[in-house]
Amino acid sequence: MNMGRAHWLYLAPALLLLGVFLVYPSVETIRLSFYGPRSDTFVGFQNYIQAFTSRPMLIAFRNNLLWLVVFTLFTVGMGLVLAVLLDRVRYEAIIKSVIFLPMAISYVAAGVIWRFVYAFRPVVAPQIGLLNAIVVALGGQPVGWLIERPWINNLALIAVGVWVWTGFCMVVLSAAYKGIPKEMQEAARIDGANEWQVFRHVTIPFLKSTLAVVTTTMIVFVLKVFDIVYMMTNGAYDTDVIANRMYNEMFQFNNYGLASAIAVVLFLAIIPFLVINIRRFRTQEAVR
């Protein structure tokens, strides 16, 4: 048999599937992004101009940036702190299980839970939301957690994301942390390092590659964040994010052109982080 042609035969099923379900939709999305709402008139870069200049989109960009910084910082940071501190706790396994638990809950369920936590009633009515009940019990005024723009409501949404994802970061970092030879930390202590210096000069460098993987994973997730916002505010009160914007343009306003343009923008924003992740993965494979 001619091997020159045979390999195409073996590749055909994969190529076919990729072509139909990945390449074609991508190309089609890019094509549609240059057309009007009903995909019948060519509008050039009109959709892109709108995607980068319209007020709702600018708010969505700002919010995504806020998510990117705050969400990533808190999930990775708290995950790291918990991984290191819980290593010294007797009931480590139980506490870690509890912190990891939200990962097992769907965003819809998480959204429902947190809408109760954030629930807001006028001052005269009893507060059924957990947070406001606490605030009122302490003698404060109830807060519209999902209404107060632009910081409180956005941070309240980010907190939900952090609640869900911190456990994941903690578990991955904890596994890596336990891989650090104890003698190395002891050697550093004898060398004259205090606990912070051990953490800074021995622990962190050892966890570097794991930290990079966790961080890029969180960034890729946060750029695509949708469910939490969709469930809790659907973008109201200036809490919109790019993915939710795209969903609304597509399925609420039937503006296929603009929705496609937003999709392309989101796609381009994620690419660099995917590349970083893949590169890192490759170098790790190369080491093996």
Add this chain to the structure above:
Amino acid sequence: MAEVRLNEVTKKFGNFTAVDRVTLEVHDGEFVVLVGPSGCGKTTSLRMVAGLEDITAGDIYIGERRVNDVPPKDRDIAMVFQNYALYPHMDVYNNMAFGLKLRKVPKKEIERRVHSAAELLGIKEKLKAKPRELSGGQRQRVALGRAIVRDPKVFLFDEPLSNLDAKLRVRMRAELAELHLRLKTTTVYVTHDQVEAMTLGQRVAVMKDGVVMQYDKPQTIYDRPANMFVAGFIGSPAMNFLEARLISEDGRLYVQGKGFKLLVPEERASDGLRASVGRDVVFGIRPEDIRTPEMVHGETAGRTFSGKVRVREPLGDEQIIYADVAGDEIVAKLDPRLEIEPGQDLTFVAMMERLHIFDKETERAIA
């Protein structure tokens, strides 16, 4: 430099006593080896000196200072670990410089000390290499260098040679001895290897079940083991132990057991031994203190016994003979050129001036 003193030091892990009232004094500049089987508490003792384990009871002094509650970083000690514990993300230079940087030693001084240590250890051209690029022996040298540059009061070694192959271990052993001769830093060295203990230690503490069984010069421990454990642990092959009874005939002392009756030489017939006449004892004789008549010049009367050879292990410079003496096994280290065959009946000569007698109950040495 400083002396190290352990005073009634105890360490408990829950209900398990790992170290039991250990009292030990290491003189300024002395090289002391803690040796014993695994689980004897030697490493735990070392880690308590390092400050890596809390002390349940007792006191540890480094120099004049009681260090029970002093964290490791303030004890001015350096430790070398079994698996080297180098920092993998730092090159050799920075591995050695790390402790000095933390202590805010001036950069010029760090450079000088690291280079002179690297020179001393022969790793000068490796200063830019990462630990993973080094061989086991080189890694151990870096770990040593990391300890040396600090110029600490005390060196602590936790089985530093056990990850090296046999040949390298012998060489590093000699290098460690030489290093101590040059630096004269107080050293506590933990090992399970009796050869390391004998060759390196100016004094050796033999430990078992958290207790120091004997603490003395290596030759003294070999010549006059304090009890059966030490006698059996130091020396290879291990000392022969035979159940026996001390008897007195015509003013002469004999040690008599199944298949042998041997005369105790006059100079070894101490008062303590005479006081034990009639009691059950354990007669100990090292394999190297058993000969055959061909190997002995002079009188052999009262020193011979016979056995049946079971196994012969020729080692080139010696041969190890396992023989059956009235149902008990004895091991003898003999001249390799003697022609001995398994199954053969053989006459042995015990060098009775080197006999050991232990109390059967307490296992303590009587003579």
